[in-house]
Amino acid sequence: MTSKVTTEVLEKGTKQTKTILQIPQKQKSKIYYNRKAESEFFVDNSALAGFTGERILYMSVRELIENSLDSCEINHILPVIRLSLKLLDPLNDLWIISCQDNGIGIPSEKVPVAVCSFLTSGKYVEKQQRGLFGVGLKMIAAFSTKDTDHPLKVWSKSEEESEYYFDLRTDIGTNKPITLFKKSVKNDESQIEGESGFKVEAILRAKLSPVTKNKIYDYISQTSIVNPYAIIIFETDEGKVTFKRRTQIMPNPSREVLPHPSDMDLKTLKKAIFNFMNQKTTLQGILSNSFQKMSNDKAKDIINRAGLTVKPADQYDEHELIKVVNICKHTKFQSPNTDHLSPIGEKILTVGMTSEYSIILNKETSTSGSQTHLSAKILKPSLTSYSSRICVVNNRPTIVECGIAYGGDIPSFKLYRFANKIPLLYDEGSDVAREVISEVGINKMGISKKEVKEQFSNVETRSDRTVEYLPIHIFFHICSTKIPYKTAGKESIASEGDLKKYMKSCLSDLYRKVSAQIRRELKIKEDENKLRLYKHYIPFIVNAISESIKIDSKKLSKAFQNLAEKYVGGELSNIAKQIFPDSDQKRVEPGNKKNTVNNDNGNENKLSKFDTRSRVSVSKQSNKIKPAKINIPRKITKK
Amino acid sequence: MALKDKRHQEITNKIRKIMKNVGDDILVEGIMPSLEIPKVGYDNTVWSDEKRMLTIGEKTVQVGPNSSKKIPTFAQYLVMANAIRKLLDEEMESTIRGMYYATLSTVGDENNQQKFWNGQDDSDDAIKAIELLTNVPREEFSVTSKPKGMISGPITLSVGGDLIDCNLGSRATSQLIPTNIRDLEIVKVKADFVMVVEKDTVLNNIRKSGFIQKYNAILLTGSGEPDRATRMMVKMLNEKWKMPVVIFADADPWGLGIALRYKIGSESLSYDSDRLVTPNSKVLGMMFSDIYEYNIPKVARLAATPEDLNRANDMKKKPWLQDKRWKKELNLFLERKEKCELDAFFKYGFKYLADTYLPNKLREAGVI
Numbered sequence A: 001m002t003s004k005v006t007t008e009v010l011e012k013g014t015k016q017t018k019t020i021l022q023i024p025q026k027q028k029s030k031i032y033y034n035r036k037a038e039s040e041f042f043v044d045n046s047a048l049a050g051f052t053g054e055r056i057l058y059m060s061v062r063e064l065i066e067n068s069l070d071s072c073e074i075n076h077i078l079p080v081i082r083l084s085l086k087l088l089d090p091l092n093d094l095w096i097i098s099c100q101d102n103g104i105g106i107p108s109e110k111v112p113v114a115v116c117s118f119l120t121s122g123k124y125v126e127k128q129q130r131g132l133f134g135v136g137l138k139m140i141a142a143f144s145t146k147d148t149d150h151p152l153k154v155w156s157k158s159e160e161e162s163e164y165y166f167d168l169r170t171d172i173g174t175n176k177p178i179t180l181f182k183k184s185v186k187n188d189e190s191q192i193e194g195e196s197g198f199k200v201e202a203i204l205r206a207k208l209s210p211v212t213k214n215k216i217y218d219y220i221s222q223t224s225i226v227n228p229y230a231i232i233i234f235e236t237d238e239g240k241v242t243f244k245r246r247t248q249i250m251p252n253p254s255r256e257v258l259p260h261p262s263d264m265d266l267k268t269l270k271k272a273i274f275n276f277m278n279q280k281t282t283l284q285g286i287l288s289n290s291f292q293k294m295s296n297d298k299a300k301d302i303i304n305r306a307g308l309t310v311k312p313a314d315q316y317d318e319h320e321l322i323k324v325v326n327i328c329k330h331t332k333f334q335s336p337n338t339d340h341l342s343p344i345g346e347k348i349l350t351v352g353m354t355s356e357y358s359i360i361l362n363k364e365t366s367t368s369g370s371q372t373h374l375s376a377k378i379l380k381p382s383l384t385s386y387s388s389r390i391c392v393v394n395n396r397p398t399i400v401e402c403g404i405a406y407g408g409d410i411p412s413f414k415l416y417r418f419a420n421k422i423p424l425l426y427d428e429g430s431d432v433a434r435e436v437i438s439e440v441g442i443n444k445m446g447i448s449k450k451e452v453k454e455q456f457s458n459v460e461t462r463s464d465r466t467v468e469y470l471p472i473h474i475f476f477h478i479c480s481t482k483i484p485y486k487t488a489g490k491e492s493i494a495s496e497g498d499l500k501k502y503m504k505s506c507l508s509d510l511y512r513k514v515s516a517q518i519r520r521e522l523k524i525k526e527d528e529n530k531l532r533l534y535k536h537y538i539p540f541i542v543n544a545i546s547e548s549i550k551i552d553s554k555k556l557s558k559a560f561q562n563l564a565e566k567y568v569g570g571e572l573s574n575i576a577k578q579i580f581p582d583s584d585q586k587r588v589e590p591g592n593k594k595n596t597v598n599n600d601n602g603n604e605n606k607l608s609k610f611d612t613r614s615r616v617s618v619s620k621q622s623n624k625i626k627p628a629k630i631n632i633p634r635k636i637t638k639k
Numbered sequence B: 001m002a003l004k005d006k007r008h009q010e011i012t013n014k015i016r017k018i019m020k021n022v023g024d025d026i027l028v029e030g031i032m033p034s035l036e037i038p039k040v041g042y043d044n045t046v047w048s049d050e051k052r053m054l055t056i057g058e059k060t061v062q063v064g065p066n067s068s069k070k071i072p073t074f075a076q077y078l079v080m081a082n083a084i085r086k087l088l089d090e091e092m093e094s095t096i097r098g099m100y101y102a103t104l105s106t107v108g109d110e111n112n113q114q115k116f117w118n119g120q121d122d123s124d125d126a127i128k129a130i131e132l133l134t135n136v137p138r139e140e141f142s143v144t145s146k147p148k149g150m151i152s153g154p155i156t157l158s159v160g161g162d163l164i165d166c167n168l169g170s171r172a173t174s175q176l177i178p179t180n181i182r183d184l185e186i187v188k189v190k191a192d193f194v195m196v197v198e199k200d201t202v203l204n205n206i207r208k209s210g211f212i213q214k215y216n217a218i219l220l221t222g223s224g225e226p227d228r229a230t231r232m233m234v235k236m237l238n239e240k241w242k243m244p245v246v247i248f249a250d251a252d253p254w255g256l257g258i259a260l261r262y263k264i265g266s267e268s269l270s271y272d273s274d275r276l277v278t279p280n281s282k283v284l285g286m287m288f289s290d291i292y293e294y295n296i297p298k299v300a301r302l303a304a305t306p307e308d309l310n311r312a313n314d315m316k317k318k319p320w321l322q323d324k325r326w327k328k329e330l331n332l333f334l335e336r337k338e339k340c341e342l343d344a345f346f347k348y349g350f351k352y353l354a355d356t357y358l359p360n361k362l363r364e365a366g367v368i
Helices: A002-012 A017-022 A038-044 A053-073 A108-116 A136-147 A210-226 A266-275 A283-290 A296-305 A318-329 A346-354 A432-439 A449-455 A499-548 A553-568 A570-579 A590-595 A604-608 A612-621 B002-029 B070-089 B096-102 B120-134 B200-208 B211-215 B228-239 B253-264 B270-276 B288-293 B306-317 B324-336 B342-348 B352-365
Strands: A080-089 A094-101 A152-157 A164-171 A176-184 A197-205 A231-236 A239-243 A356-366 A369-379 A383-393 A396-406 A414-419 A422-424 A472-480 B035-038 B045-048 B053-056 B060-063 B150-152 B155-159 B162-165 B184-189 B193-197 B217-221 B245-248 B282-285
Touching: A038 A136, A053 A080, A053 A094, A053 A136, A053 A197, A053 A210, A108 A136, A108 A152, A108 A164, A108 A176, A136 A152, A136 A164, A136 A197, A210 A231, A210 A239, A210 A346, A210 A356, A210 A414, A210 A422, A239 A356, A239 A369, A266 A283, A266 A318, A283 A296, A296 A318, A346 A356, A346 A383, A346 A396, A346 A472, A383 A499, A396 A499, A414 A432, A432 A472, A432 A499, A449 A499, A472 A499, A499 A553, A499 B002, A499 B070, A553 B002, B002 B070, B002 B120, B035 B120, B053 B270, B060 B070, B070 B096, B070 B120, B096 B120, B120 B270, B150 B200, B184 B228, B193 B200, B193 B228, B193 B352, B200 B211, B200 B217, B200 B342, B200 B352, B211 B217, B211 B352, B217 B228, B228 B245, B228 B253, B228 B270, B245 B253, B245 B352, B253 B282, B253 B306, B253 B324, B282 B352, B288 B324, B306 B324, B342 B352
Parallel strands: A080 A231, A414 A472, B193 B217, B193 B245, B245 B282
Antiparallel strands: A080 A094, A094 A197, A152 A164, A152 A197, A164 A176, A231 A239, A356 A369, A383 A396, A396 A472, A414 A422, B035 B060, B045 B053, B150 B217, B155 B162, B155 B184
8 A cells, every 4th residue: 555655655755744744654565576386386276277166176187187198198098997986075175086097106205296296297398298297296196285184195006116195285385296105005005006107196286166076077078088908997076977988099199299390489499409418419419419400401591690710519599599590580491390299099089989978966855855866878979070171370380070879869969179188168168269160151061940840840049050059069179389378278269370271171061971871860850750740630630529529539540640641752661660559560679670570470561671871760760669779870981 | 690600610620621631641642732822912813904903913832841931830720720720610710810829739759849929920821721722701700800900980890790980079089990701790880081191190180180170081091001801891991881982101112012901902911901991092192292392391301211211112113013103202212211100290389290291192083
């Protein structure tokens, strides 16, 4: 307050000198220059790492799963991840979260630093990766230390080492770990079964709203879509869900790359020179060895153009080096390599799309009140398609992958966004993928808005974008060494450079690929709708007639149904039978009929005519039939 | 009573015949049933020089459960036909809203539930369809609308035997025109002419001024869009009781439209013109030209809305409005883009309309 008055007075000049005199000298504030420890900085500014009030548990789940997946993929280990999130003390909002993986583990002497000290990471390289560069796990440790008196429990088993157990806390003031307890774990107490692995258990104080809880469920099920090679076992107070491994194929891990010279700045250049300090290497050699697309000749040319004399590399001063940087900014280089990136790939994404897990909350009301129970359901689409583009966006090598899953068990439209294999769940509205979907016309699928709206008019859609009426899931995956996130929260991607153009061309490609199938699906849908209309309206008509004149209403109704079936077309008569189950002679159970065509007396000719198509969509009609049995999703992955 | 039963029998038999045909198509012939219904609307409305009114043309539409759009419509028509049959069999009476409620239900299962009617407009359309199918006006189904037309003056009506004298003497009230016209009879008329005005507010003003007594007139209004009973009352007075009929409506395209309903009929009821239209009636005002001839003050004029202009342009194109008089008026409106209500004369005093404007107009036309 005092200092404020002072400033005002000073600005206004000397007229109010009296005011200044009234302020005692000793009240003037004094600025102390302190250094803040990284841990303290991050705890005070937890929003930078996404750890804001509501999202603490969500971010913790995210960080733990991402660390585990990274730790497995680095050595091509098929991941098995067990995650548990349970309420420990409802009165004090204490949660116990634990995550166990079969990754490479952390060498025992590094565990305390790796868990507790901020900005300590094995990930500081130019490489596509999931993690938040040495903040995530530390954040959990720091929050646990800050809000509870419980230690963080860690079990780690790395290669050629036995299993170790730690009780850890963070000294937030100094960014140093405090090891309360450490021991080598004997066989019978062992937590880690395989050759290596890592388990962490933390107690956190947090509130969990239903919205955030659903985000956690979404996060895990979406993670399983892009990691179908991982087993994820997820346990909560509401039950346990297991996401099974649906493929043994793992993507090639991403590799470290040299920076591209267009991205060079004074810092990267000085670091490169520093790396070669002890070797007698010329600046030319350092340039060509430290940056990609930089040949010896090109390096020489750049040094010449910068007008630098030949001397030992560490003798150049900043004024000279900045010239090299400036020249590089104005020089054309070949596009950066992309082979070090790790896309999900057609095979894996297709597996993910055709076996999409969705977590279902079943509400059970019993005498003890209503309880929710978790279970997982696999959504089988009736068709999927994949397309990708390798491109360079603002000098960053980038791969755009796009997938479509349509029909089958998919109830409605949904957009899935992934960046470096991480699901993005917030801020969908401002993501470039949204724009892409709005801007790519549905007519590329060979269907019109009118057709879609007619067939799916009862779907509850707030949007006026026609594609959102369709039972379609659209997947976008952007992988790059640097994703152009819109905000620090890293939840939406900005439309940077040509990224949007590539995404659009990917999606258009897919729309074209699936157009024939979608048209057929739509036709079937149309016929289904028509049959349903008959089913619903025939009783009204029959009733009106039979009340007015003498007529056998049962006979009339049956005749009308047969007429309707005939009218809609023989191809669909099996759908008709689903809709009018009593319309034919004594029927075999529908499920039976599907799989044992020959046992269905009298109908084998009819049924054998049906191709996979119609059978696929039939499954939608009857909930009794397990989709997995009859749904053979047809991949249309190859051109 | 016995006669009525017979007429009801005739109608219910017509409905049963329709049901029988549909049932036979399905059960015996094994074909999709279909109802052939005369098409109602602009493209099947024909001007008859002989009758001097709008009549319905030859076009028909097929309504059958063969397209997904028509399945519900077909069911709605049959359900409505059955409801009308029940109403007649039970010797009951209903309004069109009553018929809507009588047939209200939901369609479909839990996942896919819809309303049988989206609103009363749907059920009104179904009633119309049954009128067209049976060629019987809905009043004979005992289906009526809420009365809204009003009448005042030296005329005595009999409604189901009860006498109603519309010349109450007090200048303070008007009589609603009953909609159950099958029960309605005109017993006595002692007037020189009939004056129809668009709105009840205007009618009340004129009545209060003593116009009825002064000019020995019957005053009538449809309170906006006239219902069928009002139109039939006008026609009866003109043709059966030989009363000259004059019509006054607001000077805007909608008012002109209403005035013309009485004189030439409408597209939506073109199939019933024979019962409803009074070709000998005279539309005297309020003309667009009256706005300028009577120098209606600027403040009392209203600016035409885009809808008004569209409507006027539409009217100009109708083949039956090619008469020089209407064209001139519509062109004047499109040019000046101003409209005016009859009430605007109140600006000159509350009695000006009844004491000056209307007598002037009537004298010009030779009615008084």
